[in-house]
Amino acid sequence: DRNSRTPTSMLHEFADIIAHKALIDARIAVLSGKYTITDDDVSSQEENLSSWLENEQCWSFLEDQSLVQINQSLEAEFYCMLDKYSGDCFAVLGQPELEEVLSYLDEVAAKVSELQKCVDVPAARDDVVVKSWSDVCQKCMILRNNLEDIKNALERPIFKRNPSLDEQRPVYLGTEYLTQ
Structure with missing residues (x-):
């Protein structure tokens, strides 16, 4: 053969x-x-691909080539590999880890909310529903912005402390601390 x-x-x-x-x-x-993939790679690939797709000569060249025709067995093999590796990827970066990170984020969000109340900064709305890792990044950005708002409020010259903070301040009396 x-x-x-x-x-x-x-x-x-x-x-x-x-x-x-x-x-x-x-x-x-x-x-x-x-x-x-870095952001630079993605932007340059998108620019190259979009300019290439707009070129009619490239399309006519591809249509004339017999190699471009999709082999159905190769396509089926590709989808099989995609299913297999996407399952493996989900197992590696799966839901249990996402839920664990989400619980940590909820704890951090609660602490940030307490800080906002202490320095009289209005709490920003957090409408993010975490279902994927990109949602985790979005939630982290919101928490970061909230912390920056708190920092900016503390740096203002007219900042007033919340009286409840002064009430809980420990007082040193000789050898021990007492809470007022």
Whole structure:
């Protein structure tokens, strides 16, 4: 059977094998954390892709190429790999860890809310429902902004302390502290 194949078909088969290996290696690198996309990479890729897609000559060139036609078995293999690795990824970065981080964030949010009350800073609305890691980042940004508001309020020259803070201040009497 090997003698009946032409050099061109063997070259195409070799290219397919190399492409599969590159796809698998790239997926493994991403999942293992050895490769991460930076914002610069994303913006340059989007610019290159959008300019390329707008070019009509590129489209006509692709339509003329027989190599561009999607092989259904390759597409099925890709979706199978996607399902398998997305399940593995979810197991690695799954819901239990997300729920644990969410509980920590709720504790931090409660403490920030207490601080806001102490320095008379109005509490900002937090409508974020955490369902994914990107929601966690959004919630952290809100908490960071709230903490910056508290810091700015404390740095104002006309800042008044909340009287309840003064009531709970410990007083040193010789060898022990008492709470007023």
